[in-house]
Each structure stands twice: as structure tokens, then as C-alpha cells.
Amino acid sequence: MSKIHIIGALVGALIFNSTNVSAEETLWGWLADFQRTKEIKPATDNQYLKECGECHFAYQPGLLPARSWDQMMAANELKNHFGVNAELDKNTSQAILNYLVDNSAEKSYYKRSRKIALGIAEGEVPLRITEVRYIKRKHKDIPEKMVKGNNDVKSLSFCNKCHTQADKGVFDEDTVSIPNYPDWDD
Amino acid sequence: MKCNIRFIIIASACLMALQGVVYAGESAQDIAIPSITSAYTNGSKSYMLALNEVSSSPQKEGAVNAAQAAEFEPATFSGSNAHKYLGLGTLAMVVATALAPKPSEDAVTQAQKDEQESSMHARFGRAAAALAAATVTTGLLAHWDDFHFEDGLSDPDNMHALLGTVGALAMLAAVSQAPEGGHAGIGAAGGVAMAVAVKLTW
Numbered sequence: 001m002s003k004i005h006i007i008g009a010l011v012g013a014l015i016f017n018s019t020n021v022s023a024e025e026t027l028w029g030w031l032a033d034f035q036r037t038k039e040i041k042p043a044t045d046n047q048y049l050k051e052c053g054e055c056h057f058a059y060q061p062g063l064l065p066a067r068s069w070d071q072m073m074a075a076n077e078l079k080n081h082f083g084v085n086a087e088l089d090k091n092t093s094q095a096i097l098n099y100l101v102d103n104s105a106e107k108s109y110y111k112r113s114r115k116i117a118l119g120i121a122e123g124e125v126p127l128r129i130t131e132v133r134y135i136k137r138k139h140k141d142i143p144e145k146m147v148k149g150n151n152d153v154k155s156l157s158f159c160n161k162c163h164t165q166a167d168k169g170v171f172d173e174d175t176v177s178i179p180n181y182p183d184w185d186d
Numbered sequence: 187m188k189c190n191i192r193f194i195i196i197a198s199a200c201l202m203a204l205q206g207v208v209y210a211g212e213s214a215q216d217i218a219i220p221s222i223t224s225a226y227t228n229g230s231k232s233y234m235l236a237l238n239e240v241s242s243s244p245q246k247e248g249a250v251n252a253a254q255a256a257e258f259e260p261a262t263f264s265g266s267n268a269h270k271y272l273g274l275g276t277l278a279m280v281v282a283t284a285l286a287p288k289p290s291e292d293a294v295t296q297a298q299k300d301e302q303e304s305s306m307h308a309r310f311g312r313a314a315a316a317l318a319a320a321t322v323t324t325g326l327l328a329h330w331d332d333f334h335f336e337d338g339l340s341d342p343d344n345m346h347a348l349l350g351t352v353g354a355l356a357m358l359a360a361v362s363q364a365p366e367g368g369h370a371g372i373g374a375a376g377g378v379a380m381a382v383a384v385k386l387t388w
Binding site for chain 2: 031034036037038111114115118119137138141164172173174175177
């Protein structure tokens with residue numbers, strides 16, 4: 001192995017790395033992207049954060065497939081959005097829908113999103129993230145007393161009650177802290 | 187052919203090494219981000235909205251507030267962290283093995299065989315295989331519920347586990363076969379399998 005080969009490999013790796021860091025949209029972009037993508041892509045759209053995040057945790061688009069967001073953002077659905085009228089004007093609703101669909105689970109290269117998308121059967125349109133197979137399986141061993149019976153949690157829907165870095169899209173077990181159960185261990 | 191394999195190992199290892207650099211930078215950025223209760227985040231509406239802080243904005247009728255979790259510091263040492271660093275250490279050892287000067291393959295006398303055994307190449311190779319075995323073991327322990335055979339090989343965790351295990355076995359085989367000819371190819375294949383496994387779930 002000559003020194004030229006080694007230097008060539010290093011320079012090639014550097015160029016490969018520096019030119020494609022932010023590309024996540026394509027397979028090649030993902031391969032060349034050295035940023036960590038094992039979690040869920042954080043929600044960054046200001047309009048989405050404002051309109052949706054003011055009432056509930058701003059669930060990352062990568063937590064559901066596009067068809068779920070499509071149905072959820074339909075005008076008649078928003079009138080009764082899990083028991084609440086969450087109607088938005090047409091332009092705002094469309095802009096948010098575009099953001100959600102563009103970053104939905106099946107379009108993301110983030111690992112948990114890929115697992116979410118793979119776990120949903122074709123034709124299935126889950127509207128509740130807690131009903132997604134992957135999410136259900138990840139929480140199946142959590143005793144009810146720690147969630148429903150826990151006054152500081154109450155429901156799995158409140159991701160950020162226990163996932164301390166949920167706003168960054170990090171749902172790693174190491175970052176879980178269940179209120180009132182400091183010694184919890186999976 | 188042999189030269190090409192070496193070139194592929196080094197190129198793969200360089201990419202993996204760069205991942206480590208980027209990750210270090212990422213960690214440094216994380217440290218710089220102020221805590222949830224700091225003045226910076228309190229003044230940032232987007233953060234407040236995303237976190238659903240009560241004071242950030244009026245709620246819509248019937249909406250349920252979801253306040254953020256209390257400040258929490260993840261443990262520095264955990265099973266998944268151990269698995270991660272052992273895996274990166276394995277890749278570093280694979281690179282070191284490939285780069286270390288190779289001893290002569292034609293050892294006849296006991297002294298020459300001892301020299302082969304104690305060469306840097308052999309030591310790095312054994313370390314890579316040992317770290318690979320430790321990586322697989324900690325992965326099985328820390329991520330037991332992350333892979334399910336029924337999800338098939340399209341599941342990134344399943345593929346990660348499979349490639350990681352195959353890679354570790356290949357490295358162990360390469361070490362046990364050395365210094366016979368052909369062990370380099372097996373070791374290289376193991377290193378590449380490990381590198382791909384890391385990338386899949388990075």
C-alpha cells in the first residue's frame with residue numbers, strides 16, 4: 001500500500017464528507033452525511049411550531065407516514081382534532097401539510113422514522129402516534145401506573161413528559177426520565 | 187487485488203474516523219445549547235411553543251397542555267454508550283491493523299514466529315477482534331428489544347445486528363487463520379461489514 005493510496009483515501013473522504021453534509025433527501029446524500037440520524041428529524045418549521053405547537057407537543061413529521069398527515073390535516077378532520085376544533089385558514093393548513101408530508105416517516109432517512117414507516121401496513125392510516133406499531137412495541141413494557149396512573153404523565157401522547165430531549169427528536173432510552181419514578185429501568 | 191482490498195479498508199476506515207470527528211463537533215454544539223430554563227430559550231418563542239410552556243401563548247379551547255420534562259442529565263455511562271464506543275474502537279483498530287507494518291509471512295524458526303505474533307499488525311488485529319466481540323455482546327445486552335426477526339432485513343436494526351455479528355465473526359476467523367494467506371481478505375470483509383453496520387444506525 002503506497003502512501004499515495006492512503007493520502008488519496010483521506011482526501012477523498014474529506015471531499016466526500018464536506019460536500020454532502022446537509023443532504024438527507026437522497027440515498028447518496030444519506031450515505032455521505034455523517035451527522036447522526038439514528039433518531040427523528042427535529043421539527044423546525046416555524047409555522048408548524050407556532051400553529052400546532054402552541055396547543056400540544058410539536059410531534060415531529062417523521063413520526064407518521066404522509067397519508068396519516070394528509071388525513072389529519074383535512075379540513076373536516078381539523079374541525080374535530082382529537083376532540084378540539086383546530087381549524088386553520090386554507091393557506092396555513094396547506095403550508096403545514098406540505099411540511100409534514102415532505103418530512104414524513106417514509107421520506108426520512110432517520111432510523112426511527114424508517115422503522116416507523118416499515119412497521120405500518122400498506123393501506124393503514126394511523127392518526128394517533130401511540131397506535132403506530134413501532135411506538136406501541138417500544139412502550140409495551142412500561143407499566144400502566146407509570147403512565148395513565150401517573151398524574152405527571154397521564155398519557156403516552158405527552159412524549160416530552162418522559163423523553164427529556166423529545167423537542168430535539170431524541171427518544172433514546174438514555175434520555176428517558178419518568179416523573180415520580182426516578183429509578184425506572186426498562 | 188490485495189492492494190485494492192487494503193485501499194477499500196482504509197477508505198472505509200477514513201470515513202468512519204470522520205464520523206467520529208463530526209460526532210465530537212456535534213457534542214460540542216450540544217454543550218453550547220443553553221438549558222430549557224435559560225434566558226436564551228425563555229426569549230425564543232419557537233422553543234417555547236415547541237415545548238408547550240404554559241406561559242408561551244394562550245391555549246385553544248379544550249386543548250391539553252403538555253409541559254416539558256424536568257431538567258434531566260442522561261447518564262454518561264450506559265449500555266448503549268458502551269456499545270457505541272466499543273464499535274468505534276473496533277473500527278479504529280481495523281484501521282490500525284491495516285496500516286501497521288506486516289511481518290514476514292515466511293516464518294520458519296521459533297524466533298521468527300514469535301516476532302510475527304508480537305508484531306504491531308498482529309496485536310492490533312487481535313485487539314480489533316476482541317473489541318468486535320465485546321461490541322456484539324454489549325449490543326445484544328443493551329439493544330435486545332430493538333431488533334425483531336419478523337421485521338426482516340429491511341429493518342435497519344436487524345441489518346445492523348446481522349452485519350455487526352458477521353463482521354465480528356469474520357475478524358475472529360481472520361485472527362485465528364493468521365498468518366496464513368487469505369486472512370487479510372476475511373479481516374477486511376469483517377471491517378467493511380462492521381463499518382456498514384455502524385452507518386446503518388448512526
